[in-house]
Amino acid sequence: MARIVIDTANHIAGYAAKAARVKVVAAYPITPQTTVVEKIAEFVETGEMDAEYIRVESEHSAMAACIGAAAAGVRTFTATSAHGLALMHEALHWASGARLPIVMVVVNRAMGAPWSIWPDLSDSLSQRDTGWLQFYCADNQEVFDTIIQAYRICEDERVFLPAMVCLEGFILSHTYMPVKIHDQDEIDAFLPPYKAGWILDVNNPVTHANLVSPEWYMEFRYKIQEAMENAKKLIPEVDREYGKRFGFEYGGLVEKYQCEDAELIICTMGTMGAEAKIAVDNLRKEGLNVGVARIRVFRPFPIEEIRKLAKQARMIATIDRHISFGMEGFLASEVKASIYPLNDKPLVAGFIAGLGGRDVTFKTIEEIAKKAWKWLDAGVVKKETVWVDLRE
Amino acid sequence: MVTIKELPKEEYLLKGHAACAGCGPSIALRLLFKALGNKVILVVPACCTTVIQGPYPFTAFAVPLQNMLFEATGAAASGIAAALRIRGLEDVTVVGWAGDGGTVDIGIQALSGAAERETNFIYICYDNEAYGNTGLQRSGATPYGAWTTTTPTGKKERKKNMPFIMAAHRIPYVATACPSYPLDFVNKLRKAKEIKGTKYIHVLTPCPTGWRYDASKTVEIGRLAVQTGIWALYEIENGKFRLSPPSDRLIDKSKRKPVKEYLTMQERFRHLTEADIEKIQRWVDEDWEYYQALTSMERCF
Numbered sequence: 224m225a226r227i228v229i230d231t232a233n234h235i236a237g238y239a240a241k242a243a244r245v246k247v248v249a250a251y252p253i254t255p256q257t258t259v260v261e262k263i264a265e266f267v268e269t270g271e272m273d274a275e276y277i278r279v280e281s282e283h284s285a286m287a288a289c290i291g292a293a294a295a296g297v298r299t300f301t302a303t304s305a306h307g308l309a310l311m312h313e314a315l316h317w318a319s320g321a322r323l324p325i326v327m328v329v330v331n332r333a334m335g336a337p338w339s340i341w342p343d344l345s346d347s348l349s350q351r352d353t354g355w356l357q358f359y360c361a362d363n364q365e366v367f368d369t370i371i372q373a374y375r376i377c378e379d380e381r382v383f384l385p386a387m388v389c390l391e392g393f394i395l396s397h398t399y400m401p402v403k404i405h406d407q408d409e410i411d412a413f414l415p416p417y418k419a420g421w422i423l424d425v426n427n428p429v430t431h432a433n434l435v436s437p438e439w440y441m442e443f444r445y446k447i448q449e450a451m452e453n454a455k456k457l458i459p460e461v462d463r464e465y466g467k468r469f470g471f472e473y474g475g476l477v478e479k480y481q482c483e484d485a486e487l488i489i490c491t492m493g494t495m496g497a498e499a500k501i502a503v504d505n506l507r508k509e510g511l512n513v514g515v516a517r518i519r520v521f522r523p524f525p526i527e528e529i530r531k532l533a534k535q536a537r538m539i540a541t542i543d544r545h546i547s548f549g550m551e552g553f554l555a556s557e558v559k560a561s562i563y564p565l566n567d568k569p570l571v572a573g574f575i576a577g578l579g580g581r582d583v584t585f586k587t588i589e590e591i592a593k594k595a596w597k598w599l600d601a602g603v604v605k606k607e608t609v610w611v612d613l614r615e
Numbered sequence: 616m617v618t619i620k621e622l623p624k625e626e627y628l629l630k631g632h633a634a635c636a637g638c639g640p641s642i643a644l645r646l647l648f649k650a651l652g653n654k655v656i657l658v659v660p661a662c663c664t665t666v667i668q669g670p671y672p673f674t675a676f677a678v679p680l681q682n683m684l685f686e687a688t689g690a691a692a693s694g695i696a697a698a699l700r701i702r703g704l705e706d707v708t709v710v711g712w713a714g715d716g717g718t719v720d721i722g723i724q725a726l727s728g729a730a731e732r733e734t735n736f737i738y739i740c741y742d743n744e745a746y747g748n749t750g751l752q753r754s755g756a757t758p759y760g761a762w763t764t765t766t767p768t769g770k771k772e773r774k775k776n777m778p779f780i781m782a783a784h785r786i787p788y789v790a791t792a793c794p795s796y797p798l799d800f801v802n803k804l805r806k807a808k809e810i811k812g813t814k815y816i817h818v819l820t821p822c823p824t825g826w827r828y829d830a831s832k833t834v835e836i837g838r839l840a841v842q843t844g845i846w847a848l849y850e851i852e853n854g855k856f857r858l859s860p861p862s863d864r865l866i867d868k869s870k871r872k873p874v875k876e877y878l879t880m881q882e883r884f885r886h887l888t889e890a891d892i893e894k895i896q897r898w899v900d901e902d903w904e905y906y907q908a909l910t911s912m913e914r915c916f
Contacts, residue, residue, distance in 0.1 A: 246701045249694060275697035280728030284690030287683065287725065291658065291694025294681050297701050299694070317684055423679040423695065425654045425707055430674035432682035439671055 225406045232363040232395035235402050236302065236328045236388075237262030239370035241272045242410050243326075246297035246417075249277040249288035254340050255392035256304040256330040263300075282307035286314035286325075293323035294431065296424075298374065298417040301325070304392065305332035305346040312350065318385045319354025319447060321432055322420055324377030325385040326370060327355075331493070331544075332392045333579040341580020342392040344492065344545040348521070348553050354447050356386035356454055357521040361478070361497040363400040366390050368471045371405075372461050375414050381453040383420045391544075393580065394494045405469050413468055455523040476525035478517040479532070481507065485514030487595055488532055490558055491542040492518045495576070495583050499542075502588035513592050518554065529561040538570040540595040542588065542611075544577040551575075551608045572604045576611035587611060617801055622649045632675030634667045637830030639820030639837065640714075640741040641667060642794040647710070647739065650804035653678050655708050656699075658692050660722060661685040662714035663747045686721040688713045689729030692736045700735075708808055709736035715756035716746045719777045730784040730813040737807045737814045740777060743822035751825040758845075759898075760891050762883040763825075769886060773898070781815040782851045782916040788814040789851040795821075795837030796861050799848055803859075806850075819846045827882030839877040844899050847906060854914035858906060866907055874899055 228238065236259045240248065248267070250260040266272035275292075279285045282303050289299040303311060308329055318325050329347045333339040347357060358373060360366045366388065373386040390396060421429065435443065459475025466472025480500050482488060489499050496517025506513045516532055516539075518525065533539065539562075543552025550556060555573030562568050572595050577583040591611060598604050627648035634641035640663055648655070657680040659665065665682065669675045683691045688711040696709050711729075713722055718740035726738060745763050746752040752765040755775040762769055782789045788810050792800040800818065807814035821837050823830040840846035841861050848859040858866065865871045874896050878884040887895075909915045 247694060247697045249690075249697075275701055277693050277697055278732065279690060279693070280724060280731070283684075284687060284693075284725050284728055287687035287690035288694035288697070290683070290687075291681065291691035292698040293694075295656070295695045295698030295702070297698040313684055314687065423656045423681055425656065425679060428653070428677055428679040430668055430676050430680040430682070433668045433671050433674060433680075434665060435671040 233258040245300040247292035253307040255396045259302040282310045286311040296422045302328035304330040315353040322383040339579040451523040476520040480515040482514035501585035526561040533562040627677040637823040637833045650801040660717040689725035711738040715742040719755040786813040843877045844871040854916040856909040
């Protein structure tokens with residue numbers, strides 16, 4: 224029976240891995256991810272979860288073990304954060320290149336130096352080009368639902384790529400919220416057992432990932448790009464089906480709030496997207512037509528949806544919990560690139576906020592929107608990248 | 616003890632592989648399959664075997680092979696072994712097959728982790744004493760004095776004793792081998808297959824390209840390595856050290872050929888002085904005193 228559990232996003236991620244009937248988990252602890260893998264260890268050791276739990280000696284090995292297990296034909300899961308994710312970087316490429324549908328929870332945390340255990344998205348966004356799907360969650364229920372959805376999407380033969388399900392450290396990872404854990408039979412019906420695209424099989428031996436000459440390598444890369452395009456179509460379909468079955472739906476690639484008549488659209492990710500909804504409600508009371516586009520899926524990037532929004536809005540204000548040094552926030556760049564072919568483009572203003580876990584409340588977002596609105600009235604963006612609440 | 620005639624005729628390393636002429640590792644690979652058959656899943660990191668298998672869409676391997684990241688053989692094998700356990704496939708042997716770089720240097724963490732977790736697999740280090748695939752740079756397994764492209768005047772440090780490092784993990788089986796003694800290698804592989812847990816076999820595989828000797832001399836060089844005692848064949852089974860037949864008689868120093876015979880056959884050692892050779896001889900003799908002591912112990916690890 225479906226039930227409500229009040230727990231942290233990290234524990235909820237453990238519940239989701241169990242509900243997805245994951246068969247091999249390989250993981251290494253790192254704050255603030257640790258309680259994900261602790262919860263799963265508890266499930267496995269108490270027999271609640273029928274899986275092998277490999278307690279590896281590093282994150283690089285965690286991903287390598289997942290690659291091995293997925294290649295040998297079972298559903299795999301891992302979780303990490305920040306420096307652990309960076310240590311995995313090489314293996315992330317290998318997982319996507321091998322077309323293995325591994326699902327990994329990334330509990331977002333800022334990168335050092337200096338050390339910080341608090342969140343921003345620089346860990347996962349730095350892995351943008353590794354060929355992984357990237358989902359960003361706004362609350363604990365979405366964490367559960369996205370993990371289940373991610374397996375369904377990744378294991379589709381039109382995709383066969385790994386996925387990161389990202390949630391912000393402490394803001395979600397250690398925060399209790401009520402979450403509906405759906406009925407196991409219904410989850411099983413939505414997510415059938417893993418059917419591998421290829422497998423290490425002694426009766427049908429293949430040499431996998433051997434040396435590929437320039438004559439062939441590009442085709443392998445093209446196939447990944449094609450799979451990303453397929454995923455872009457599949458994600459909204461899966462999300463809609465999930466919504467019908469379980470009552471939770473997240474807008475597919477982009478969650479839109481009050482966007483229909485919005486002149487100014489705030490475009491952001493993760494929990495700032497949830498916070499921005501409150502800001503929008505308040506701003507609308509003041510007569511400002513503002514909406515929110517929360518980018519739920521960063522890879523594949525929802526170019527077409529951004530274009531649609533851009534045709535109707537006069538300005539897009541991006542808020543990044545991340546900076547690409549020497550350039551601007553990733554989201555600002557991606558939005559600008561998406562709308563470039565349009566003849567009649569809205570203004571785009573980029574805001575950097577909340578790095579290293581600095582609090583970004585709805586009030587902060589209201590101030591950002593008001594600043595953007597002034598530029599909208601003036602018809603010009605006065606500063607391309609604004610660092611919000613910077614101590615100078 | 617198996618005889619040559621009893622070895623299966625099937626070949627799972629196919630003709631047309633891309634190894635250099637006289638490649639020691641390719642001989643070892645062929646023997647690996649003679650010993651274990653084809654119910655084997657191979658994990659291969661970046662190493663000479665990356666080339667030996669041949670380029671896509673071809674392969675020289677008639678067993679499933681997963682190419683892996685340089686430093687990740689042990690971890691990937693843990694994943695495969697776990698998946699096989701879940702799937703109830705108990706008759707498939709997981710084999711990590713890695714060079715000395717992927718074992719004693721970059722891969723040691725993942726291998727050590729796999730051993731500590733008692734991963735059920737056979738790990739084989741084929742040791743050509745340098746990074747062969749990248750054109751011969753020094754590794755932690757390169758012996759003292761050897762020329763490589765990154766030690767142009769000879770390596771100044773000694774070879775890392777990887778079998779003993781693995782034995783210190785208290786895994787059930789550690790052995791050394793050399794394809795110049797094929798039956799010894801095959802028997803060790805077959806024994807390893809029957810043991811549950813992590814099994815480690817370190818195989819000295821001469822490399823004509825890197826060691827600078829004529830490609831027809833690979834088997835001879837390997838024999839000399841054993842006969843001079845610079846490479847001892849032994850097993851460490853549940854902590855008990857035992858010299859293997861081709862080596863056990865060499866406890867008697869007079870039965871060991873001088874290391875000079877081995878060293879002077881290879882151009883990588885040609886710049887060695889007499890003093891260098893004497894030093895290496897002294898180290899080998901000390902090693903054998905140590906082996907003798909270990910042989911008398913009930914458990915050395």
